[in-house]
Amino acid sequence: MKLLLQLYTAWFKMGLFTFGGGYAMLPMIQREVIEKYGWATEEEIMDYYAIGQCTPGIIAVNTATFVGYYQKGIPGAIAATLGVVSPSVLIITMIAGLITNFSELTLVQHGLNGVKGAVCLLMFNALRSLWKKSIHNIGALCIFGISLGMSVFTDISTAVMVLLAGVLGVVMSKAGGLRYE
Amino acid sequence: MSNFWLLLTEFFKTGLFAVGGGLATIPFLREMSAEYGWFTVETLSTMIAVSESTPGPIGVNMATYVGYMTAGPAGGIGATLSLVAPSVIIICIIANYLQKFKEAKAVKMIFAGLKPAVVGFVMAACLDIFISALLYKNSFDRIWQQKDTGVLGYAAESVNWKAILLLAVLFGMQKGIKKLHPIVLILVSAAGGILLGL
Numbered sequence: 388m389k390l391l392l393q394l395y396t397a398w399f400k401m402g403l404f405t406f407g408g409g410y411a412m413l414p415m416i417q418r419e420v421i422e423k424y425g426w427a428t429e430e431e432i433m434d435y436y437a438i439g440q441c442t443p444g445i446i447a448v449n450t451a452t453f454v455g456y457y458q459k460g461i462p463g464a465i466a467a468t469l470g471v472v473s474p475s476v477l478i479i480t481m482i483a484g485l486i487t488n489f490s491e492l493t494l495v496q497h498g499l500n501g502v503k504g505a506v507c508l509l510m511f512n513a514l515r516s517l518w519k520k521s522i523h524n525i526g527a528l529c530i531f532g533i534s535l536g537m538s539v540f541t542d543i544s545t546a547v548m549v550l551l552a553g554v555l556g557v558v559m560s561k562a563g564g565l566r567y568e
Numbered sequence: 569m570s571n572f573w574l575l576l577t578e579f580f581k582t583g584l585f586a587v588g589g590g591l592a593t594i595p596f597l598r599e600m601s602a603e604y605g606w607f608t609v610e611t612l613s614t615m616i617a618v619s620e621s622t623p624g625p626i627g628v629n630m631a632t633y634v635g636y637m638t639a640g641p642a643g644g645i646g647a648t649l650s651l652v653a654p655s656v657i658i659i660c661i662i663a664n665y666l667q668k669f670k671e672a673k674a675v676k677m678i679f680a681g682l683k684p685a686v687v688g689f690v691m692a693a694c695l696d697i698f699i700s701a702l703l704y705k706n707s708f709d710r711i712w713q714q715k716d717t718g719v720l721g722y723a724a725e726s727v728n729w730k731a732i733l734l735l736a737v738l739f740g741m742q743k744g745i746k747k748l749h750p751i752v753l754i755l756v757s758a759a760g761g762i763l764l765g766l
Contacts, residue, residue, distance in 0.1 A: 402624045406751070409589050409625070434670060438662065441679040444655025445627040446589040452659040464660050472648050475624030479632040480644045482618055487637070494762060501761015503613045503701035504734040505753045508742060509620060510694045513591055517687045527684040534688030538595065545595045545689055546585040549682065556681015557674065567673075567680035 390459050391466040397424060398451045398470030405447075410436075412447045426454050447471060526565035530555055572639045572646065574604065579631055579650035587679075588686045590619075590627030593651075595689040597634060598696060606638045609700040616697070621751040627651065702731050734760045 397419050405412040413432075420426045427435070432450065439449030448471055455467025489495045522528055534552060537543055559565040582596040594616070601607050607615075619629035628648055635647025662669050669675060704726045738757055742748055760766075 402628075404623060406623055406749075407620065407626060412625070434666065438666070438669060439659075440588060441675060441682070442655065442658055442662065443584050443587050444652065444658070445593075445625045447625040448628065448652050449655050449659050452656050453663060456660050456663045461660055464656055464663075468652055468656050471625070472628050472652060475622070475628040476632050476645055476648050478622050478624065479618065479629050480636055480641050482622060483633050483636040483644070486614065486618070497762045497764075497766050498758040499610070499614050499761070500731070500766035501734060501757045501759070501764070502617045502754055503610070503697070503757075504731055504738055504760070505750075505757035506613045506616045506620075507698050507701045507735055508738050508753065509750055510616070510690075510697060512742075514687065514691055514694060517591070517690065521683040521687050527680070530681055531684040531688045534685040535692050536688075538689055538692030539695065545599055546581055548685065548689065549585045549587065552681045552685030553678040554681070555685075556679065557677040560677035560680055565677075565680045567676040 391462055393424070394455050394458060394463055394466040395470040395473075398455075398467045399473050401451075402447075402471040403474040409446050412450075416450065420454055426458055524566055526559050530559070530565075571604075571606075572643060575606075575635060575638050575643055576646050576650045578604075579635070579647045580653060582631075583651040584654040586627070587682050590625055590630070591690050592686050593627045593630060595693040597630060598693040600634070607634065609696045611637065613697055613701065617754050621754050702728055702735065704728055728766075730764045730766055734764060734766070 401412060401415045401419055405415050413436075416432055417429070421429055421432065435450045435453040436446060439446040439453070442449060448468055451467040451471040452464045456464035459466070486495075486499075490499070522531055530552060533555075534548060537548055538545070556565065556567070560567045578596075578600055582593055586592040586596055594612075597612060597615075598609070601609065601612060615630050615633045616626075618633060619626045622629060628651065631647045631651040632644040636644035639646070734757060737760065738753055741756065742753065
């Protein structure tokens with residue numbers, strides 16, 4: 388019970404003090420999981436991250452689930468996961484409530500319209516770094532083009548396209564058109 | 569199906585198919601907005617901004633936000649738990665075969681296909697966001713519908729020049745200041761929006 392509580396509070400803290408999730412969380416994980424509690428080594432954390440990236444879901448959450456599972460099985464996995472999402476739920480619920488209440492004000496409208504500009508830039512940056520990480524050869528470029536085209540011009544659901552992309556990955560890797568190592 | 573159950577199943581689906589972290593959830597959110605009208609593209613922009621400037625993983629923040637907007641505080645909690653449920657189940661299974669999974673060729677091949685595809689999905693979802701920020705007419709589809717009367721002329725008329733100016737200033741800031749935190753960018757953009765009366 389004590390360990391479950393520790394898992395919850397430690398991941399709560401990591402969720403509370405990192406902005407952005409993903410790799411932004413690594414320094415906090417380093418301090419809490421590796422140094423303070425000794426729940427995992429650095430290599431293990433890197434493994435969890437690598438696997439968290441190619442499995443469904445949020446990478447930081449997947450890492451929390453891994454650490455919790457190895458400490459205390461399924462209850463541990465659940466405790467750590469609930470811990471890492473709790474701060475988000477609390478904070479966002481408050482902010483979403485505020486924005487909903489004040490969104491009718493002209494001043495807030497102007498502010499939110501301005502924020503759209505920052506979001507453009509942030510998404511542009513994110514896309515650029517995704518591009519650099521993912522598109523290294525012609526095969527990958529083709530898959531990118533197909534998925535972009537299908538998303539814009541067809542109504543096929545993203546879930547179905549994800550499955551198709553996985554199949555395409557296997558077929559093209561076997562045919563030698565995609566680097567997978 | 570009531571909105572609440574629909575919300576839970578949609579987020580479970582998102583958690584199951586969004587591979588590659590928080591940003592990969594954006595195409596699913598755009599799909600929800602188009603299909604159920606729970607929120608607009610404008611609100612999606614606000615959600616991204618709030619999620620980037622508050623603590624916690626972005627994907628989780630957005631799930632709470634959408635859930636709250638659709639079904640109140642219970643919706644926020646429900647959407648978040650539904651989003652993480654599939655990955656908790658999957659990770660608990662994989663954790664028993666960590667080494668095998670890490671070295672499995674099939675996994676690497678599947679991932680090699682998914683990685684570039686996710687860039688395409690996210691880019692498509694962002695097109696709507698870019699268009700809603702920079703043009704007065706807010707959807708790509710509506711511009712596309714004007715293809716007979718001339719897409720370019722229609723698009724030129726609908727450019728929001730104030731928004732372009734603001735974006736240029738933000739871009740300049742980003743170039744000029746190293747390690748600029750997203751929150752600074754978001755605060756400056758909000759102030760800019762108010763000053764310009766966007």
